[in-house]
Amino acid sequence: MSGEYALQLLKYELRDKKHEVEQYGQRQDNIMGKTITKLKHQIYDLEFAIELLEEYQD
Numbered sequence: 001m002s003g004e005y006a007l008q009l010l011k012y013e014l015r016d017k018k019h020e021v022e023q024y025g026q027r028q029d030n031i032m033g034k035t036i037t038k039l040k041h042q043i044y045d046l047e048f049a050i051e052l053l054e055e056y057q058d
Contacts, residue, residue, distance in 0.1 A: 007053045014046040 021039045024032040 010050050017043050
């Protein structure tokens with residue numbers, strides 16, 4: 001897998017996770033609180049991985 005392709009996949013995954021957090025955050029109940037926290041941690045990890053790959057590409 002090329003670095004450019006991997007980077008694009010990570011960006012798609014990041015976009016999807018952010019969309020999930022947005023959807024779960026709009027719920028009136030607080031049932032999804034733990035899930036939102038878990039997704040936010042995954043978003044942070046994805047952003048870090050993307051940053052590293054972008055630096056590596058340069």
